[in-house]
Amino acid sequence: MGVGTKKYAWVIVAICLYQWLCMANARKSVHHNAQNDEKLRCNIYEGKWVLDNSYPLYDSLACPHTRREFDCLKYGRLDHQYLKYRWQPHNCDLPRFDGKTFLRKFRGKQIMFIGDSISLNQWQSLVCMLYSAVPHIKILQQGSGSYNNYTFQDYGVSVLMFNSQYLVDIIEEPIGRVLNLNSLKNGDIWENMNVLVFNTWLWWYRGGPKQPWDYIQIGNKKLKDMDRMHAFKLGLTTWANWVNTKVSPTKTKVFFQGISPSHYNNGEDSNPYPLKQIHTLLKHDKNDANDRGKGTRDRGMMDRDRRKVSHNLGKLKSARDNVDRDRGRMKYD
Ligand SMILES: *[C@@H]1O[C@H](CO)[C@@H](O)[C@H](O)[C@H]1NC(C)=O
Numbered sequence: 170m171g172v173g174t175k176k177y178a179w180v181i182v183a184i185c186l187y188q189w190l191c192m193a194n195a196r197k198s199v200h201h202n203a204q205n206d207e208k209l210r211c212n213i214y215e216g217k218w219v220l221d222n223s224y225p226l227y228d229s230l231a232c233p234h235t236r237r238e239f240d241c242l243k244y245g246r247l248d249h250q251y252l253k254y255r256w257q258p259h260n261c262d263l264p265r266f267d268g269k270t271f272l273r274k275f276r277g278k279q280i281m282f283i284g285d286s287i288s289l290n291q292w293q294s295l296v297c298m299l300y301s302a303v304p305h306i307k308i309l310q311q312g313s314g315s316y317n318n319y320t321f322q323d324y325g326v327s328v329l330m331f332n333s334q335y336l337v338d339i340i341e342e343p344i345g346r347v348l349n350l351n352s353l354k355n356g357d358i359w360e361n362m363n364v365l366v367f368n369t370w371l372w373w374y375r376g377g378p379k380q381p382w383d384y385i386q387i388g389n390k391k392l393k394d395m396d397r398m399h400a401f402k403l404g405l406t407t408w409a410n411w412v413n414t415k416v417s418p419t420k421t422k423v424f425f426q427g428i429s430p431s432h433y434n435n436g437e438d439s440n441p442y443p444l445k446q447i448h449t450l451l452k453h454d455k456n457d458a459n460d461r462g463k464g465t466r467d468r469g470m471m472d473r474d475r476r477k478v479s480h481n482l483g484k485l486k487s488a489r490d491n492v493d494r495d496r497g498r499m500k501y502d
Contacts, residue, residue, distance in 0.1 A: 211261035221255040226266050227301035234296045234308075234319070236289075268302020272324040275363070281316075281329040283336065283359060284368035287426070291366065292317075292330035299328070315355065329362070331355065334372040334381065337404040345383030347391060350403040356411045360421070367408070368426040373401040 229240045237243050241251075256263065280295070282288040296319050300308065303321065311318040316331040338352040359365055372381070374397050384391045385400060412423055 211258055213256075213258045213261070213263065215260070216256055216258035218254040219257045220250075220253055222253060224255055225252040227297050229297060231304075232297035232300055234300060235293045239290055239293060266298060268299045272299060272303065272321055272326050275324070275326045277325045278363040279327040279329060279361070280364040280366070281331055281359060281362040282366045282368075283331040283333050283355075284366075284426075285332075285334050285371055287368045287371075288366065289330055289332070292328060296328055299326070316358070331359065334369065335404055336367060336369045336408045339382050344391065346381065347384045347386050348382035348400075349386040350400060351386070351388060351407055353407055353411050356415055360415050360417070362421060364422050364424070365416070366424045366426060369405075370401070370428045373397050373404075 228242075229235055230242050235243075242249075282292040282295075296308075299321060303323075306324070307322045309320040309322055311320070315333070316329055318327055318329045320327040333355060335348060336353065338349050338354050340347050340349055340352065375381075384393065385395055386392070387395075387403060416423055
């Protein structure tokens, strides 16, 4: 992962956490206060970063749960201004993150980040944000081959990190390591969670020694390589089908975080698409079925329509087209 990722990771964490808190509020207003529709309409993704001297939300030096290389302060970075930005939506205010409230709201729940080091970074940040609110609470740490599980004991809230660079599987076969675009076995673990936050992108364009597979498989065909954007689309379609068929909308909230803003600065990375920022968000809940077919009522980014998965892939493609036309100054629609 590039250095840039780490620099911006806190931004991503902040956005992600605000989604949860904002949605928790929004849901309440549906059930308890039907007129209070405003919050639902607020697009929390339209806004700007403002300086807020009451930030940061936690002191990373006091948190034992971040990796050294994710923590600029432990590396001795002298300026601290980068820690003091808060996201301000144009049309509403977000509640300030409060670790204790968060733990109370998520009592007994399991929250899992799934993806590459972007997700790892988010996971560690959330653990630290919660830890700093309740430093005396015991955190039970369990690890298995593919995931880590940190449980805040008095609350029974588990915050987990599942390592998966592509979401779909890499399978060891006699022929070599096969990236199977149709296989998503780990879903059996994921579907038990209450919140799932996915990311994947960077690794799809990796080649050479950094590429962790030897063949790519579609159906029964094994290929040495293929168009990576197309592979990404197929892999994500497998993932989206899994969400639609296996994830219970009454139990689990699903977020898909598209692409981090920082990897693609002017060809620093080998990735040919210097996409500035694409946030793809998938959310579905028990209202999902009711909302289908109701036309284009504006639901903001808190979309209830699972079909948005493919919709957003469409966006990705048009983003690429824009980049091809106008390298480096991409705007996505
Ligand atoms: C995480 O740990 C908690 C506490 O031990 C446990 O109840 C839960 O089942 C674990 N989750 C997974 C997915 O292993």
